[in-house]
Amino acid sequence: MNQNTSHSNTISDAELASMQHHADPLADQTIADILGDWPAGDVAVDAPQWARIDTVNRLFGQWTDNKSLVGWTAQGDEVDAAMARALNHYVQTAQVLPSWADAKKIERAEKLFMEHGALSCILLFCASLPECYVIPDLSSVLHTSGQLEQNAEYRIRSTAAMIFPVMLHGGLSQRGAGVAQVLKVRLIHATIRNLILHGSPQSAVKQLLAGGSGQVVPQALPSGGGRQAMFQTLYARGWNLKGDGLPCNQEELAYTLLTFGYVFLRSLRRLGLRLRTADEEAYLHAWNVVGHILGIDRALMVDTMDQGQALMARMQARGRAEPVTPDPRPALGRALMQTMENSLPWNIVKPFPELMTRYLCGRDTASDLGLTQPVPWPSALLFWGVLLLARAIDTVLRLVLPRFSIVRTLTRILGYHFMSRVLMSQTRPLQLPTELLNQVDEVVHSWSDDPHAPSWINRIEDRLTTRGSWSAGLAGQAPAAHPAQAQQPT
DSSP: OOTTSOOTTTOOHHHHHHGGGOOOHHHHHHHHHHHOOOOSSSOOTTOHHHHHHHHHHHHHTTOOSSGGGTTOOOOSTTOOHHHHHHHHHHHHHHTSOOTTOOHHHHHHHHHHHHHTHHHHHHHIIIIIHHHHTOSHHHHHHHHHHTHHHHOHHHHHHHHHHHHHHHHSTTTTSTTSSHHHHHHHHHHHHHHHHHHHHTSOHHHHHHHHHTTOOOEEOOOOOOSOOTTHHHHHHHHHSOEEHHHHOSTTOHHHHHHHHHHHTHHHHHHHHHTTOOOOHHHHHHHHHHHHHHHHHTTOOGGGOOSSHHHHHHHHHHHHHHHHTSOOSSOOHHHHHHHHHHHHHHTOSSGGGTTHHHHHHHHHHOHHHHHHTTOOSOOOHHHHHHHHHHHHHHHHHHHHHTTTOTTOOHHHHHHHHHHHHHIIIIISOSSSOOSSOHHHHHHHHHHHHHTSSOTTSOHHHHHHHHHHSOSSOOOOOGGGSOOOOOGGGTOOOO
16 A cells, blocks of 8 residues: 555455454564564463563663664673564664654644643543543453553553653654654564464464464463563463454554544544644644554554544444453443542542543443443533533634633643642652653643633632642652553553
8 A cells, every 4th residue: 555645534344354463563573583482381480581571671761762762772681682683673663754754744733732731631531541442352452451450540651651752842853752652662562462372463363364263272370470460461361363353453553543643633622622624634644653653554544534533433333343251341441530530639520530531432432431320410510511601601702712712721620630640640650761751841830821811710720720830840750660661552
């Protein structure tokens, strides 16, 4: 397919279905060369593959920003020749932006994300992540790791640890750190595929096409602990390649990309904050560039909102037609909502994240995630009453004040409380290098006042958030652990 244009609006159902058996040859081969052949039967806790994964995690820590990738080579006592060749080739090849990347559109997308400030975070966690968990097979992998149910805050911060570097000014250029963070996530996806399939996805598909069963038999869990426990759980889970396709396959990766680009913009529309068409397409373009770095096929990317709506509807219909038993999605949805509820200081507004998710994502997604139980009527009355009144006032006043929005103020207030207690906690910092944490701190400080709101709106906002800077003092935090140790597939 032509790599310079998107074909998502014309891709056939058969082509879309075939993407379930395609993954990421570059990253998959890199991990296959590093880990080698898994031993037959149950895998002991001292198997060499676990040590090699730990070594790769350590090397990830050297990818602090995009400049650090230039000329990088894998070195160290634990790095053998095969690992060095594989990682060096991966980094040299994968860091290159596509020929169709437009620097001006990327810069505009960065400004749009930052202009919306805390609202950006609310949309990501009340719309993007919930939609991400709609596809049963994708949710099944997350359910296996236990990441969202058992430690939802950790999972959310890991997602933010990729999004912030990508969307910070210059994040995809040599002066930023977005490419470095995305390359870690891409290799983690490949590691997960290798663990679940007990080897290379390409080899597994080849065996299936040659008449194999496509079944990966569940294994007994090794008795290890700590960080290795999640990797061992993924290795032991078993997999039905014929029925489920590859884990973290091209279709699932492209669907996740839609949740960060298309769903974000769709949510702005639903809040009455629709952007100009050129701005929406610039935002989609930036995430398409991220998708390229993640190893996603250009044919599965969208360039317009209409294409995004059509492709997402097709993917969700395909996913819902193949349910997983037991269904992991309600537990994932409840854990995500509970984390956001815990961040809000007033009992009456604690149901707001669930109500906002229902509003932004719609009835079908709410049903998939089990978010259909009644909430206390005072909370529901307050949410819908304030939202509808604010939308009505915004509609009238924006005829003379185009940037005025009470809805934006309300979502900024919710976003502040979520960020301050979950994303910006000094005791649980984002898993980012210290210099990058300082940049995030500066950005959050810039969000303290809404430049598009009148002073009286900002004064009301101060009463419901905090006076002065929103910055949580990230510059004074201790250096974070290696990002690879925390990040999981988004």
